[in-house]
Amino acid sequence: MLRYLLRRIMLIIPTFVGVTLLSFTLIHLVPGDPIEARVGERGIAPERLAQLRAEMGYDQPMWKQFLDYERQVVSGDLGLSTVTHQPVWHEFLSLFPATIELSVCAVSFAVLIGIPLGMIAALRRGTAFDFGLMGASVTGASMPIFWWGLMMILVFSVSLGWTPVSGRVSDMYFVEPWSGFMLLDCWWSDDEGACRSAASHLILPTIVLGTIPLANFARMTRSSMLEVLGEDYVRTARAKGLSDVRVNVVHALRNALIPVATVIGLSIGGLLGGAILTETIFAWPGVGHWIIESIQARDYPVLQGGTLLIAIIVIGVNLGVDVMYSVLNPRIRR
Amino acid sequence: MSGTLTTGARLGAFWRSFAENRGAVFGLLLMVVLIVVAALADVLALHSPIEQYRDHFLTPPVWEADGMWRFPLGTDDVGRDMLSRLINGARLSLMIGFSVVAAALLTGTTLGLTAAFVGGAVDTLIMRMVDVILVFPSLLLAIVVVAILGPGMFNAMLAVAVVTLPGYIRLSRASALVELNRDYVTATRAAGASTLRLMFDTVLPNCMAPLIVHATLGFSTAILDAAALGFLGLGAQPPTPEWGTMLAGALQYYQRAWWVLAFPGFAILVTVLGFNLFGDGLRDALDPKLKR
Amino acid sequence: MALLEVRNLAVEFTSSRGRFRAVDGVDVTIDSGDVLCIVGESGSGKSVSMLAAMGLIAWPGKVTADVLRFDGTDLLSLTPAQRRKVVGKDIAMVFQEPMTSLNPCYPVGWQIAEALRAHHAVPSSKVRDRVVELLDHVGIPDPGRRMNNFPHQMSGGMNQRVMIAMAISCNPRLLIADEPTTALDVTIQKQILDLLVDLQKKHGMALVLITHDMGVVAETAHRVQVMYAGQMVEEAATETLFAAPRHPYTAALLDALPERAMGRARLPTIPGVVPGIDDRPTGCLFNPRCGLADALCSSTAPGLSGEVGARARCHRPLGGAA
Numbered sequence: 017m018l019r020y021l022l023r024r025i026m027l028i029i030p031t032f033v034g035v036t037l038l039s040f041t042l043i044h045l046v047p048g049d050p051i052e053a054r055v056g057e058r059g060i061a062p063e064r065l066a067q068l069r070a071e072m073g074y075d076q077p078m079w080k081q082f083l084d085y086e087r088q089v090v091s092g093d094l095g096l097s098t099v100t101h102q103p104v105w106h107e108f109l110s111l112f113p114a115t116i117e118l119s120v121c122a123v124s125f126a127v128l129i130g131i132p133l134g135m136i137a138a139l140r141r142g143t144a145f146d147f148g149l150m151g152a153s154v155t156g157a158s159m160p161i162f163w164w165g166l167m168m169i170l171v172f173s174v175s176l177g178w179t180p181v182s183g184r185v186s187d188m189y190f191v192e193p194w195s196g197f198m199l200l201d202c203w204w205s206d207d208e209g210a211c212r213s214a215a216s217h218l219i220l221p222t223i224v225l226g227t228i229p230l231a232n233f234a235r236m237t238r239s240s241m242l243e244v245l246g247e248d249y250v251r252t253a254r255a256k257g258l259s260d261v262r263v264n265v266v267h268a269l270r271n272a273l274i275p276v277a278t279v280i281g282l283s284i285g286g287l288l289g290g291a292i293l294t295e296t297i298f299a300w301p302g303v304g305h306w307i308i309e310s311i312q313a314r315d316y317p318v319l320q321g322g323t324l325l326i327a328i329i330v331i332g333v334n335l336g337v338d339v340m341y342s343v344l345n346p347r348i349r350r
Numbered sequence: 351m352s353g354t355l356t357t358g359a360r361l362g363a364f365w366r367s368f369a370e371n372r373g374a375v376f377g378l379l380l381m382v383v384l385i386v387v388a389a390l391a392d393v394l395a396l397h398s399p400i401e402q403y404r405d406h407f408l409t410p411p412v413w414e415a416d417g418m419w420r421f422p423l424g425t426d427d428v429g430r431d432m433l434s435r436l437i438n439g440a441r442l443s444l445m446i447g448f449s450v451v452a453a454a455l456l457t458g459t460t461l462g463l464t465a466a467f468v469g470g471a472v473d474t475l476i477m478r479m480v481d482v483i484l485v486f487p488s489l490l491l492a493i494v495v496v497a498i499l500g501p502g503m504f505n506a507m508l509a510v511a512v513v514t515l516p517g518y519i520r521l522s523r524a525s526a527l528v529e530l531n532r533d534y535v536t537a538t539r540a541a542g543a544s545t546l547r548l549m550f551d552t553v554l555p556n557c558m559a560p561l562i563v564h565a566t567l568g569f570s571t572a573i574l575d576a577a578a579l580g581f582l583g584l585g586a587q588p589p590t591p592e593w594g595t596m597l598a599g600a601l602q603y604y605q606r607a608w609w610v611l612a613f614p615g616f617a618i619l620v621t622v623l624g625f626n627l628f629g630d631g632l633r634d635a636l637d638p639k640l641k642r
Numbered sequence: 643m644a645l646l647e648v649r650n651l652a653v654e655f656t657s658s659r660g661r662f663r664a665v666d667g668v669d670v671t672i673d674s675g676d677v678l679c680i681v682g683e684s685g686s687g688k689s690v691s692m693l694a695a696m697g698l699i700a701w702p703g704k705v706t707a708d709v710l711r712f713d714g715t716d717l718l719s720l721t722p723a724q725r726r727k728v729v730g731k732d733i734a735m736v737f738q739e740p741m742t743s744l745n746p747c748y749p750v751g752w753q754i755a756e757a758l759r760a761h762h763a764v765p766s767s768k769v770r771d772r773v774v775e776l777l778d779h780v781g782i783p784d785p786g787r788r789m790n791n792f793p794h795q796m797s798g799g800m801n802q803r804v805m806i807a808m809a810i811s812c813n814p815r816l817l818i819a820d821e822p823t824t825a826l827d828v829t830i831q832k833q834i835l836d837l838l839v840d841l842q843k844k845h846g847m848a849l850v851l852i853t854h855d856m857g858v859v860a861e862t863a864h865r866v867q868v869m870y871a872g873q874m875v876e877e878a879a880t881e882t883l884f885a886a887p888r889h890p891y892t893a894a895l896l897d898a899l900p901e902r903a904m905g906r907a908r909l910p911t912i913p914g915v916v917p918g919i920d921d922r923p924t925g926c927l928f929n930p931r932c933g934l935a936d937a938l939c940s941s942t943a944p945g946l947s948g949e950v951g952a953r954a955r956c957h958r959p960l961g962g963a964a
Contacts (some may be wrong), residue, residue, distance in 0.1 A: 034482035037821025045498050054490030154373065154630065158622040160574055162581045163597060163615025167605060170612075174605055248742040254809070255697055255737075256757045262721070270747050293578060307490070308582060311497040323494050327485045334485075346792045347746055 017164045024338055028331055033086070035331070040085050040322045043316055044078075094321035097197055099313050104321035108303065113196025114184060115302035118289050120295065121222040126229035127280065134237025134276075135269055141242060149234060156231030165224040165297040172220060179220050182299035186213040225294040229283050229330040236279045247271070281337025285330050365559050367635040374631020385437055387561040388441040393468040395434035395523045396420075403429035408607045411571065424609045435591035436617050440455035442592050444619055446507055448574035451565050453511040456520025465519065468524035477523075488513040490499045492575055501575075503592065506585035510540065514568055524583045525557030547579040559636045561587030570622040577618050607629060643849050644671045646695065646733075646816055649709035650859070653694045656702050660805040664703075665691045666872045670850075671950070672817060677849045679843060679859040679880075681895070682869035685916050688852045689738075691869075692818045696735055697725050713815070727864060734809035736838075738821040740801035749766040750804045751777070751789025754811055776807040799830035803837070808863040810841055817842065818850045823858070835862060856899050860884060865951070868892050871916050871927040874946070876954045886961050888954040890932050926957065934958050 053345055058067075070076050072082055088094070094104040131324045137146045184198045185191060189210035191201045199218070202211040244250065253267040292304030299305070303322060310318035342348050369375055387394060396401075409425040410417045411432075417424065423432040432538060465476040483491065495509035496502075530553065538552045579585035580594025588599055593614040598609035648670040650740065655662050666688040672678045680688045694705045697717065710717045720728070737743040745753060751773045758764055764772045777785030781801040792803055792922060802822060809817055820839055823831035824848060838861050842849040859866055859880065865884045868876040876889040887893040894912045896902060914931040917923060926944050927937040938957050946953040 030478055034478055035485055042494060042498055095581065111480075113528050154622055154626055155619070158570060158619055159573075159621070160577055160581075160594075160615055160618040162578060162594075163611075166597070166601075166611055166616065170604060170608055198446060236533060248737060248739055249745040251698060252737065252743045252803070252805075252808075253745065255696060255735045255762060257726040257728070258760050259726065262760075267745055271745070285484075285487040286489075288488075289487035291488060292487075292493065293581070296582065306824060311584070313491070319494060319497060320372065323486065323490060326487065328491060330485050332550045343399055345747075347794050350522070 020342065021339065024335060028335065029089055031331060032328070033259070036086055036089055036324065037082065039320050039327070054235060073177050084233045087326065094324070095317035097310075097315055097318045099310075099315045099318075104317050105325075107306065107318070108322060108325050110196065111301060111303050111306050114300060115288070115291055115295070115304060116298060117197045117199065117303060118221055118225060119284075120292055121218055122225035122287065122290075122294075123229060123280070123283075125222050125226040126233050130230040130233030131237045131269075131273070131276065134251060135241050135264070135272075136236040137234070138238045138241035138245065138272075139264060140237075143237055146238075150238070153163070153231040153234045153308045155233070159227050159231075161227060164227060165220070165294060168220050168224060169297070179343065180213075180217050182228050184214060184217050184301065185210060186217075188226050192203050194247045221294050221298045221300055224297070225287065228290065229280075229287060232283060233276060234280060236276050237272060240269060240275045244268045244272040274341070277341060281333065281340065284333045284337075288326055288330070364410060364635055368631055371631045371634055372632070373627045374572065374632065377624045377627025377629075377631060381621060381628055383439055384444065384621055384624060387437055391437050395431075395437045396422075397431040397434040399430065399435045399438040400589045401430060403431075406431070408603065408610070410607070411609050423613055424607070425604050426596070426610045427607075430589070432447060432613055435462040435596060436456040436593070436613055438591045439593045439596065439614065439617060440501075440621070442586070443577070444588070445568040446503070446592075447572045447625075450507050450511045450514065450576070451568045452571075453507075453562065454514045454518055455487055455565050457511075458515045459522040459554070460616045461515070461524050462522030466523045466530065467545060467549055473523075476519065480519050483513065483516050486513075488571075489575060489578060492579060493582065493584060496579055501584045501587065503580075503586035503590065506576050507572075509579070512570050513575070517545045517568070520563065522554075522561055525560055526553050529556050537553070538633045559594045563629055563636060565632040566625060566632055570625040570629070573618065574622050575624070644711075644715055645674050645676075646670060646672045646850075647711045648691075648707060648708055649718060651691055651694060651707040651710065653703045654689050654706075656704070660734050662739050664872055667872050667946075668869070668872075669877075669946075669950075670695070670867070672718070672789075672816070672848045672863045673844075674848050677839070677851065677862055679851045679853060679865070680866065680867045680869060681708060681853055681856065682860055683854060683916050684822035685871075685918070686869040687872035689780070689820050690819060690872075692735070692850060692852060696729055696733060696818065697722075698735075700731075701935075707926055708909070710866065730757060730788045731763070731812040732814055733816045733818065733957075734812070734814040734822045736802070736805050736809045736817070736819040739825050740798050740805050740827070741793065743805055744801055745902060746793055747793055750796070754789075754804065754808045756807050757811045761812045772805075772811070775812055777804070779810075779839075780804070780807040781833075782807075798826050799834065802826060802830075802834055805830075806837060810845070810847075813845065814847060816848045816850070818836050818852070820852045821854070822851075824854075856895055857901075868895070871922075873955060875928065875956070882952065887963055888948075888959040889928075889956045890934050890960065891928050892954075893960055926955075 068074075076084070094108075095106055096239065097107060100107065133149055137149045140146055158218065168179055172179045177332055182184065185202070189202075189207060191198065191205050191210050191214075191244060192206070194201050194204060198214045199211070202214045247268075249271075250263060250268050253263045257266075288304070292308060293302040294300065295302045296308050303326065307319060307322045309315075310322065403421075403425060406421065406425045406429045408427055409421050410430075411424045412419055412422050413423075421431050422434070423436065425431055426435070445637070462477050465473040486494075492506070492509040495512060496505050498507070499505040505513045526549075535548065535552060538548060542554065543553045575586055577592070577594030577597075579591045580596075581598045583595075583598055588590035588595060596614040599612065600614070604611045647940050648668065651665060651668040651670070652663060652799050653665040653666055668687070668691045669751065670678070670680075670691070679690070680799065682688045690699070693699055694703075694707075695710065695717070697705075697713075705716060705718075711726065712733060715727070715728070717725065727763045743748060745812050748756075751770075754773045754776060755769045758772055759766070759772065772790055776786045777789055782788050782800060788796070788800075793804075796804070806822075817838075823834050826834060835858060835940060838851070841847070851858070853859060863880045865879050866877065867874050868883075870891050876883070876887070876892045877889070883892065884896065887896055891912075893910065894910070912931055917927060917930075923930050923940070925938075925940040925942055926932070929939040932939065936958070942957070944955050944957045945958070946955050
């Protein structure tokens with residue numbers, strides 16, 4: 017197990033270098049150099065420009081600049097935002113909990129509803145329930161979530177007035193940001209109204225971001241479950257005289273979840289992509305919202321650093337998924 | 351003679367297996383309707399998609415109180431006919447889907463086959479590149495590419511094509527590697543066929559099935575991602591009647607005029623659904639192993 | 643009273659191509675302490691009939707029988723919950739493929755313990771001891787350690803021993819073994835068979851052994867039933883069957899035994915294959931492959947003739963009319 021983990025971590029290194037190379041290259045594709053971009057229309061004396069270039073290392077050959085960049089990244093220096101002049105790393109850290117909170121809620125929503133639905137559809141295959149669920153899930157998987165979010169706001173917030181339109185908590189409440197996770201902070205602040213407000217702000221974004229994963233998990237669980245139900249060990253479990261629930265959940269679902277777990281892990285990347293849209297629609301102050309704003313403000317250090325950090329997080333999540341997979345599937349355990 | 355017969359019989363068997371899946375037939379129907387609408391856009395659209403009727407801002411659809419038959423689905427904030435814009439948007443979406451898929455399919459398959467045939471350092475380099483692209487959430491990478499190249503429909507299409515490349519590369523490489531070990535490839539090689547001929551003439555046709563399925567499903571990804579970029583203001587620019595861009599323009603009016611918001615997104619949903627249903631059906635029909 | 647009594651059992655599967663009778667008109671009677679072998683080629687319905695008796699035929703399969711009684715209880719009229727109290731406890735089954743019949747996600751000891759817990763066979767505090775005892779009983783060395791192994795960490799023979807331990811865990815009165823040695827190496831086959839017969843004697847269970855191997859039958863069975871294309875074609879005591887088979891199919895099976903073919907240039911085979919879904923002949927199902935078939939055989943299906951326990955389904959039985 018330890019050796020497997022070590023080998024897996026070694027494999028990350030070339031990917032990491034590739035990711036930094038890509039983010040380095042992309043930024044250098046921006047027309048003009050970063051200093052000109054920052055100076056903008058005001059203009060600058062040529063001597064001053066040359067001096068700045070030398071200071072920031074832009075007169076160096078490309079490979080040298082890349083090595084410098086790589087060194088900075090490894091030491092955790094991602095530059096300063098050109099808008100707020102704050103370190104990119106700090107801004108990311110302060111916003112990331114909001115994104116995690118939303119993503120965790122969305123994945124939990126999708127898992128807790130999608131997997132049982134997929135299992136029931138498999139057990140009742142060919143029935144109206146099965147057809148209905150499969151129809152709904154292919155529709156869910158085809159959903160343009162930016163529109164879906166707007167429709168939900170239109171119905172539940174504007175017409176019915178059940179849920180708030182945007183943000184994480186009502187302005188009425190001030191919550192000390194201990195952890196950055198609004199629900200936890202509200203919990204600790206012991207303010208029931210704030211808790212309720214934070215939870216109600218989470219409902220729509222969770223559903224919107226969770227829709228596509230929900231559809232995928234339900235479909236995957238169903239097909240995986242159908243495969244497993246034909247296995248010999250399920251028949252053995254029945255032959256033991258176990259109850260249907262025990263046969264279907266403890267024996268069949270446990271095995272059916274192995275491929276589903278991979279799909280859940282692989283959906284994290286898509287989820288962060290979806291978070292960009294969801295956060296934009298609901299003005300959710302997370303990393304996705306921040307990156308879109310950085311584009312509008314031409315804040316390239318934020319764009320570059322934010323993207324890189326998200327990629328690094330995905331690498332970490334993928335590693336976690338691999339480890340989880342080996343825990344879940346005894347056959348590949350070493 | 352017998353050749354055409356067997357082809358006909360195979361097509362028939364394929365169609366029977368495909369038609370068993372009612373969802374797939376529904377998807378095909380949606381696609382056909384969409385293609386017809388796109389092809390006849392000039393005839394079907396009552397108005398120019400960019401003409402602004404200054405007296406008719408935000409006219410509601412015909413069944414609402416102030417609706418009129420002149421604008422069956424109402425008008426937007428600057429008085430353009432929604433229906434005409436949607437119809438022209440269908441043409442755009444299909445065009446975007448087709449261009450993105452064609453570009454990604456061609457480039458991806460070439461890279462994948464090259465990786466499989468050349469092997470060694472080239473294979474490693476290509477597959478590492480794939481790994482790196484896959485680490486980025488695809489929408490995020492597309493956003494970054496467009497942010498750097500500048501917003502616009504062409505750049506958006508380019509970005510979506512780039513982020514969907516890995517799928518085609520992996521798929522074609524994997525199928526080519528399987529085919530390469532088959533006897534007929536060895537035989538063709540022994541007969542002295544060149545590598546290029548072997549790649550495109552012998553091996554490629556035999557790994558087409560998964561690529562076709564992936565490309566069909568790729569249509570929906572392309573349309574969805576391009577629309578998302580349009581929605582974020584990074585794709586097609588107004589007044590282009592691209593569905594995602596139309597949604598972005600409608601944002602401020604959603605409390606007053608639900609129709610400017612509801613219809614473009616619904617059009618995206620129906621289009622993507624059609625391609626997904628058709629693609630799923632195609633996969634089941636082409637690959638009986640996956641079918642249950 | 644017989645322990646298991648089955649009369650006119652039929653199993654039907656409905657598919658898009660129509661209905662198919664996998665098992666038709668099967669009778670089984672077995673008493674405590676009996677060893678009954680059911681023999682037949684692959685696809686002859688021998689496993690399906692026993693799965694039906696266990697209530698393990700899943701939808702869209704349909705089971706009917708005039709009588710399906712275990713120890714006086716009508717199995718067909720039981721609710722699923724009542725049936726589960728019998729299945730796995732009083733009737734247990736060992737399957738053909740040990741490698742796929744155990745759940746890959748759980749240690750083998752856990753899987754045995756699950757059966758014990760399901761039927762409250764021993765108090766919870768004793769479950770672990772009982773698992774070790776059972777594994778030891780079926781000849782698994784170092785059972786205290788082996789019980790924590792996953793199925794993929796053990797050989798096929800070891801897994802089959804685990805399956806047997808699981809089957810006997812609740813002291814069943816009837817053990818059904820469905821080709822328990824087919825998937826195993828030849829050297830292991832004998833050990834597993836000996837183990838089964840040994841356990842049967844020790845516990846006084848009834849044992850139904852499903853096999854296609856006449857050699858196994860000769861060594862183990864008290865009584866034999868021969869199945870062909872879903873029908874029982876002959877039943878007899880083992881010695882009688884080997885000495886004087888009545889159905890031409892039984893005779894052909896026996897002739898195909900290498901021991902009996904000594905001195906001949908070639909091992910005799912039965913021409914043709916067992917009829918499938920679409921090619922059922924009229925009349926006797928065996929008539930296209932039978933050397934003795936005449937006009938009657940190809941027009942009219944024969945019934946079982948003779949007394950219960952010594953019957954053949956044949957118009958022209960060997961050794962004179964029944």
